[in-house]
Amino acid sequence: MVANLTRQRERDPQSEENARESEGDRERICSECESATLIKSDDQGELVCKDCGLIVEETNIDHGPEWRAFNHSERQNKSRVGSPTTKTMHDKGLTTQIDWKNKDAYGRSLSPEKRNQIRRLRKWQERIRTKDAGERNLQFALSEIDRMASALGVPRSVREVASVIYRRTLSEDLIRGRSIEGVATGCLYAACRKEGIPRSLAEVAEVSRVERKEIGRTYRYVSESLGLEMRPVDPQEYVPRFCSELxxxxxxxxxxxxxxxVTTEKGLLSGKSPTGYAAAAIYAASLLCSEKKTQREVADVAQVTEVTIRNRYQEQMEAMGIE
Known part of the structure; x- marks a missing residue:
């Protein structure tokens, strides 16, 4: 006679360990010798009697997760239900894509007939991924943001923020009468400002397909229309990168x-370009520290003119009381 004695488990909202209690924690008795000394083999998925060797249960499946978590936040962080969604893709990354490699599941090359079939399937898949003009607009804009962000070397968080800003401009119909590339670039520049990633308009324009003036106009229009709060750019944010390149x-x-x-506290920065201001300070510091760099070298890195560096340099030296 086999008696299966199971303890009543209580669900504790603070700990789901009780709700997922393993089979090994339940009290069982061997049907052969009625011994209660049973051993669970996790590798084999078996429950074995220690006294007589009878396999009481076999092919047990553990339906719980393979990881360990001791509180609610850890369980949330470790749970996996597929790849995370992302705003950087028009479909938020929820759809699948046919691989570009012409190989089957075993790594074998496809026959010419199969390759033609797969090529047609890829073409149709690309068509059905965007159902209307709005989605095609979004797909193109997000691909442009991703391309420019890669060229600028900005982190993933900036791409996410830029994508969210662009989605807002699209939903509020702010793109009408403006180029998709221009709005996408303006959103990327706004994201850099919001995330504190120092990238000048000149640097952004260098990787964009639109002119610097249009980027500036679009950025101001988008930030004002959406009510984006932008803190003033601190010239010190450019210093580490410029010094590293020099x-x-x-x-x-x-x-x-x-x-x-020192010069900012004296009000010298007001109305000045942060990049030009930082470049002039770097030029001055290189002279004071006997690591001289020419104005042309500094100007090329900061993407400003030599005239700007000379003017800011003279103002800063006068404010510092250095001749």
Missing amino acids: ELSEAVQLKTKEIIQ
């Missing part, structure tokens, strides 16, 4: 930040 030491970076801080 191969300047840490001492020059520290001196540059000191020059920017």
Whole structure:
């Protein structure tokens, strides 16, 4: 006689461990020798009597997760139900795509007939992924944002923010009368500003297919229409990257930040370009630290003119009391 004695399990909202109690924790008795000493083999999925060796149960399946979690937040972080959604794709990454490789599941090359069939399927799949002009607009714009973001070397978070901003402009019909490329570039520049990633308009325009003036106009229009809050750009944000490209030491970076801080407190930054201001401070610091760089070298890295550097340099040196 086999008696299966099962304990009543209570569901605790604080801990789901009780709700997922394994078979090994239940009390069972061997049907052969009535011994209660049973051993669970996780590798074989079997429940074996220790005394007589009878396999009480076999091919057990563990329906619980393979990971361990001790609280609700850990369970949420470790749960996996497919790839995460993303705003950087027009379908949020929920659809699948036919692989471009002409190979089957075993890695064997497809026959010419099969290759032609797969090519037609790929073409139809691309067509049905966008159901109307709005989705085609979104698909093209998000691909442009991804292309420009890759060229600028900005993190994934900036692409997500830029995609969200563009989706808002599309839903509020702010794109009418403007080019998709221009609005996409303006959204990317706005995302860089919001995420504190220092990229100048000149740098963004360099990877875009539209002119710098149009990017600036579109950026202002989008940010004002959507009520985006943008903090002023701090010239110090450009210092590490510019100094790294110029191969300047840490001492020059520290001196540059000191020059920017002192002159900014005296109101010298008001109305000035942050990139030109940072470039002039770097030029001044390189001279003071005996790591001289020419105005042309600094101007090329910061994408400003030598005249701008000379003017800002003279103003900063006067404010610092250095001749």
